[in-house]
Amino acid sequence: MNEAKPPPQRVTIRTVAEDAGVSVAAVSKVMRNAYGVSEALRQNVLESIERLNYRPSNAARGMRGQTYTLGVVLVGIDNPFLPQVFAGIASVANAAGYKILMGVGAAHMPMEASLIEQMIDSHMDGIVMIAAQLSGKLMEKYARQIPIAVIGHHEPLAQTFDTVNANDSHGAKLAVRALVAKGYRDIGMVSLGPHRPHDHYDVAPQREIGFASAIAEAGLGAPKIFRFDNLDDARLGKITTFLAGPDRPRALFVWSDLDGIPILNAARQMGLRVPEDLALIAYDNSPVAALPLIDLASMDQSGTRLGQLATEALLSRIGGRKEAQHVLIDPSLTIRSSF
Amino acid sequence: MNEAKPPPQRVTIRTVAEDAGVSVAAVSKVMRNAYGVSEALRQNVLESIERLNYRPSNAARGMRGQTYTLGVVLVGIDNPFLPQVFAGIASVANAAGYKILMGVGAAHMPMEASLIEQMIDSHMDGIVMIAAQLSGKLMEKYARQIPIAVIGHHEPLAQTFDTVNANDSHGAKLAVRALVAKGYRDIGMVSLGPHRPHDHYDVAPQREIGFASAIAEAGLGAPKIFRFDNLDDARLGKITTFLAGPDRPRALFVWSDLDGIPILNAARQMGLRVPEDLALIAYDNSPVAALPLIDLASMDQSGTRLGQLATEALLSRIGGRKEAQHVLIDPSLTIRSSF
DNA sequence: ATGAAAGCGCTAACAC
DNA sequence: GTGTTAGCGCTTTCAT
Numbered sequence: 001m002n003e004a005k006p007p008p009q010r011v012t013i014r015t016v017a018e019d020a021g022v023s024v025a026a027v028s029k030v031m032r033n034a035y036g037v038s039e040a041l042r043q044n045v046l047e048s049i050e051r052l053n054y055r056p057s058n059a060a061r062g063m064r065g066q067t068y069t070l071g072v073v074l075v076g077i078d079n080p081f082l083p084q085v086f087a088g089i090a091s092v093a094n095a096a097g098y099k100i101l102m103g104v105g106a107a108h109m110p111m112e113a114s115l116i117e118q119m120i121d122s123h124m125d126g127i128v129m130i131a132a133q134l135s136g137k138l139m140e141k142y143a144r145q146i147p148i149a150v151i152g153h154h155e156p157l158a159q160t161f162d163t164v165n166a167n168d169s170h171g172a173k174l175a176v177r178a179l180v181a182k183g184y185r186d187i188g189m190v191s192l193g194p195h196r197p198h199d200h201y202d203v204a205p206q207r208e209i210g211f212a213s214a215i216a217e218a219g220l221g222a223p224k225i226f227r228f229d230n231l232d233d234a235r236l237g238k239i240t241t242f243l244a245g246p247d248r249p250r251a252l253f254v255w256s257d258l259d260g261i262p263i264l265n266a267a268r269q270m271g272l273r274v275p276e277d278l279a280l281i282a283y284d285n286s287p288v289a290a291l292p293l294i295d296l297a298s299m300d301q302s303g304t305r306l307g308q309l310a311t312e313a314l315l316s317r318i319g320g321r322k323e324a325q326h327v328l329i330d331p332s333l334t335i336r337s338s339f
Numbered sequence: 340m341n342e343a344k345p346p347p348q349r350v351t352i353r354t355v356a357e358d359a360g361v362s363v364a365a366v367s368k369v370m371r372n373a374y375g376v377s378e379a380l381r382q383n384v385l386e387s388i389e390r391l392n393y394r395p396s397n398a399a400r401g402m403r404g405q406t407y408t409l410g411v412v413l414v415g416i417d418n419p420f421l422p423q424v425f426a427g428i429a430s431v432a433n434a435a436g437y438k439i440l441m442g443v444g445a446a447h448m449p450m451e452a453s454l455i456e457q458m459i460d461s462h463m464d465g466i467v468m469i470a471a472q473l474s475g476k477l478m479e480k481y482a483r484q485i486p487i488a489v490i491g492h493h494e495p496l497a498q499t500f501d502t503v504n505a506n507d508s509h510g511a512k513l514a515v516r517a518l519v520a521k522g523y524r525d526i527g528m529v530s531l532g533p534h535r536p537h538d539h540y541d542v543a544p545q546r547e548i549g550f551a552s553a554i555a556e557a558g559l560g561a562p563k564i565f566r567f568d569n570l571d572d573a574r575l576g577k578i579t580t581f582l583a584g585p586d587r588p589r590a591l592f593v594w595s596d597l598d599g600i601p602i603l604n605a606a607r608q609m610g611l612r613v614p615e616d617l618a619l620i621a622y623d624n625s626p627v628a629a630l631p632l633i634d635l636a637s638m639d640q641s642g643t644r645l646g647q648l649a650t651e652a653l654l655s656r657i658g659g660r661k662e663a664q665h666v667l668i669d670p671s672l673t674i675r676s677s678f
Numbered sequence: 679a680t681g682a683a684a685g686c687g688c689t690a691a692c693a694c
Numbered sequence: 695g696t697g698t699t700a701g702c703g704c705t706t707t708c709a710t
Contacts, residue, residue, distance in 0.1 A: 012703055023681040028705060036679060058461040059406075060703035062398035063686040069461070071440075077425055078626075083417040086443065099457050101410075102441040104425065118438050122397040122408070122461065265631045287417075292604045293632055351687055362697045367689060377695060399687035402702040 011052045020048040031056055032065075062123030070314065071119035071127045072102040073112060079131065080257055080286030081303045085151060088307020089128055096315055098125070105133070116142050126314045128307075129153070136201060147317035149310040155201050156326045162317060164310040164327045166301030168203045171331035172210030173217075175253045175281045175299055178333055180218045184279055187220060188249030190259055193227025204255050207283065211253055224249060228259065239266045243278070251279035251339065257286045257298055264296055264338065279339040289336070297336040305329055350391045359387040370395055371404075401462030409653065410458035410466040411441040412451060418470065419596055419625030420642045424490060427646020428467055435654055437464070444472070455481050465653045467646075468492070475540060486656035488649040494540050495665045501656060503649040503666045505640030507542045510670035511549030512556075514592045514620045514638055517672055519557045523618055526559060527588030529598055532566025543594050546622065550592055563588060567598065578605045582617070590618035590678065596625045596637055603635055603677065618678040628675070636675040644668055 009015075013031075017024045022041060029037050030045040037045075048054070058067050070093050074082060086102075093100050101124070103115035112134050119127055124146065131152035132139065142148060143160035150163045172189075179187050189211045192204035199205060212223040226242065228235050242248065243266055254260035260282025264274060272278050282289065285300035309327050316325075348354075352370075356363045361380060368376050369384040376384075387393070397406050409432050413421060425441075432439050440463070442454035451473050458466055463485065470491035471478065481487060482499035489502045511528075518526050528550045531543035538544060551562040565581065567574050581587065582605055593599035599621025603613060611617050621628065624639035648666050655664075 010703090013705095014703075024704080025681055025683095025706080026679090029680095032705085034705095038679060041679080055456055055460055057402075057703055058457065059398040059401035060686090061705075063396075063402070063688090063703080064705035065686095067398075067461075069457070076422075077416070078422040083415070086416055090443070099453075100442070101457075101461075102443065103439070104429070104441065114438075117394055118397065118408070118440075121394055122406075122440075261630065269631050288627055291600065291633075292608050294630075349687090352689095353687075363688080364690085364697060364699095365695090368696090371689085373689095375695060380695080396687055399702090400689075402687080402704090403689040404702095405689095 011054050013054075013056065016045065016048045016052055016054050019052060020045045059123075066125050067123050068097060069099045069101055069122075069124050070311070071115075071122075071124045072100055073115050073119075073127060073129045073132065074102060074104050075112075075131045075133060077104050080288065081284045081301070082130065084303030085130055085307040088304035088309075089311045090307075092308050092311035092315070098315075113138060113142075116146075116148075120146050126318050128310050128314055131203070147314055149314040149317070151306050151310045152203050153201050154203070154206055158326070159324050162310070162313040162325045162327075164306055164313060165203075165329070166306065166331040167328045168206035168301075168331075169210030169213065171283065171299045171301065172207040172253065173214040174331065174333055175283075176211055176214035176218070178297075178335075179251045179253065179279060179281060179339060180214075180220075182251075182279065182339060184251035184339075185220060186250040187215065188224040188226060188252050190226050190228065190252055190254045190263065192255050192259075193229050207255050236262065236266065239263055240270060243267055243270060243272065248278070251275075252281075254280065254282040257282045257284045257289050257296065260296055260298065261288055261294065264294065275337070275339045281333070281339050285334045289334075295336045295338060297338045298334050299331045300334045301331040302329060349396075350393050352393075352395065355384065355387045355391055355393050358391060359384045398462075405464050406462050407436060408438045408440055408461075408463045409650070410454075410461075410463045411439055412454050412458075412466060412468045412471065413441060413443050414451075414470045414472060416443050419627065420623045420640070421469065423642030424469055424646040427643040427648075428650045429646075431647050431650035431654070437654075452477060452481075455485075455487075459485050465657050467649050467653055470542070486653055488653040488656070490645050490649045491542050492540050493542070493545055497665070498663050501649070501652040501664045501666075503645055503652060504542075504668075505645065505670040506667045507545035507640075507670075508549030508552065510622065510638045510640065511546040511592065512553040513670065513672055514622075515550060515553035515557070517636075517674075518590045518592065518618060518620060518678060519553075519559075521590075521618065521678060523590035523678075524559060525589040526554065527563040527565060527591050529565050529567065529591055529593045529602065531594050531598075532568050546594050575601065575605065578602055579609065582606055582609060582611065587617070590614075591620075593619065593621040596621045596623045596628050596635065599635055599637065600627055600633065603633065614676070614678045620672070620678050624673045628673075634675045634677060636677045637673050638670045639673045640670040641668060 013024050013027050017027050026041055027045055030042050061067055090100055105112035105115055126147040129150045132150055136155050140160050148161040150161060153163055154165055155163055191208050215223040228238055264280055267274055267278050274280055281297045283299045285298040289296040289298045313325050352363050352366050356366050365380055366384055369381050400406050429439055444451035444454055465486040468489045471489055475494050479499050487500040492502055493504055494502055530547050554562040567577055603619055606613055606617050613619055620636045622638045624637040628635040628637045652664050
């Protein structure tokens with residue numbers, strides 16, 4: 001009676017085993033290139049896999065072994081240099097036979113933590129974090145449960161996880177030196193606000209350190225650092241007020257294009273000429289900065305390279321490395337008409 | 340002898356059951372708010388869960404029931420209106436107790452297909468696809484294996500999956516009408532190139548249809564549609580040549596900000612005044628278009644709303660709905676100085 | 679070299 | 695209302 005169409009059964013490892021006339025263990029071994037299978041059996045199984053279009057279940061795999069999936073945690077999906085970093089991660093991961101799944105942290109900590117937990121619960125093999133907001137303490141904790149490599153978080157003494165960064169303090173120095181070389185003396189910095197004293201692991205504080213150091217090195221007195229709350233609706237007004245005020249430095253090093261672009265815009269809107277009235281160097285060298293109408297000089301931190309290095313570090317962790325590894329690469333200045 | 344620190348055992352449903360002095364089934368029921376648990380037992384279990392900081396394994400859950408995880412497939416991470424769409428998806432999903440994991444398709448089909456397969460293999464409960472390149476045929480096939488809702492793909496007759504779109508042909512009409520209302524008669528369109536005849540499901544062809552229809556409606560003769568290959572390195576040069584040539588229309592409707600911004604840039608660089616020499620309306624109303632120095636008029640398709648609607652559709656599919664659902668919302672023009 | 683069988687942590691029948 | 699138990703699809707000893 002029950003002549004209804006047979007439910008399109010999922011093809012499992014058992015289906016393949018039966019089709020090939022071997023044991024499930026044999027199929028499993030072939031799938032993982034494990035040791036101990038004859039070439040004949042191997043070919044036989046591969047044919048069945050091909051014919052049946054078999055794909056192993058990630059979930060089932062995760063319960064015993066690896067899932068061959070890496071998680072990527074982002075602060076926000078609109079971060080301008082994300083695409084590059086991601087491309088770097090994907091190239092290395094895919095080449096090594098790993099898949100990637102991403103989670104977006106929306107820039108607040110609880111969200112990031114729950115993402116990591118979710119990735120652990122999904123039995124992913126490792127995690128790359130980009131510009132994490134998470135405290136070092138928590139990172140250490142999670143890193144004990146799953147291999148983690150972090151981009152954009154300076155914690156060179158961390159033991160349980162790896163870090164990969166562009167040298168942010170050095171980048172800031174390079175920017176200031178370029179400004180000084182052009183003859184500017186009255187140089188200020190716009191940094192990420194508000195200032196959070198204990199986040200010296202983040203990139204912005206690192207850039208502040210480099211800035212202050214370069215200012216001192218050039219003998220330009222006390223470093224002037226300004227902040228605009230990035231959650232403030234009245235932010236644009238405050239920027240305008242700042243630019244119109246008597247405190248405005250002749251040249252500005254801005255911690256990120258995220259702030260640099262609006263500042264450049266505000267300046268031009270007010271009739272300030274860039275660089276004749278105000279010189280500008282920002283950070284990240286995002287695509288928008290490269291637009292001819294914007295043409296904002298910016299520090300480039302080679303996102304692709306960061307992504308690659310972090311993924312390589314992660315894979316070697318997964319491969320068994322125990323000692324932490326902390327990589328630093330050098331950023332470079334992309335010169336444009338804004339200074 | 341083996342006095343090494345006891346391996347930090349993962350706390351499983353069994354740990355909780357023992358701690359609470361109940362059966363694993365009881366714990367499972369509490370976790371899923373299932374029917375048939377006394378309030379006393381429930382509280383008891385919840386306390387243990389809290390105390391032990393228990394989180395169920397997604398992988399294990401997926402093997403029998405749901406994972407409470409939705410997959411989101413993107414064409415590319417740099418799509419300018421992605422953040423909004425994603426925000427819409429996340430808000431609805433999280434409110435319903437679902438987690439989200441994303442995959443990036445890098446705008447080519449094999450990648451997208453393998454992402455979907457991976458999500459199926461990870462036993463996700465459903466998938467939201469944004470601006471998919473996948474053919475309708477393949478979508479139908481995958482949709483038989485997992486609930487799928489698609490944003491930015493017009494296929495109102497599809498049975499196995501749902502679609503949510505802004506009305507792209509209508510949006511194009513609105514743009515042309517706005518141009519006509521300003522008095523422009525010589526109106527061209529820049530569309531996505533190269534033209535692929537069978538992709539009328541995509542948003543660009545839909546916008547072409549609306550454009551042609553509005554041009555006819557206004558009695559402006561044959562529609563003029565131009566294309567620049569977006570993979571072409573010499574693209575900027577071609578745009579410049581086009582703008583300098585005799586064929587340049589007085590006003591341009593551009594299929595996306597992705598092309599609109601470079602065109603605006605090229606025009607201004609060449610000394611063309613916008614809108615005095617060339618009027619421009621683009622599509623997507625991305626943040627860059629809103630920059631004062633750019634100030635490009637653009638059609639807004641309310642990405643947040645699209646994301647919400649698609650997720651609601653997906654959840655109701657997961658909930659058991661069988662008939663397809665195809666939602667269309669109206670875009671609106673964001674007026675700026677470019678026309 | 680190959681296969682049988684014991685789980686991994688959970689959900690869903692089914693008993694009680 | 696609560697507990698027992700049989701799998702889900704794999705990986706991994708351990709026999710053979």
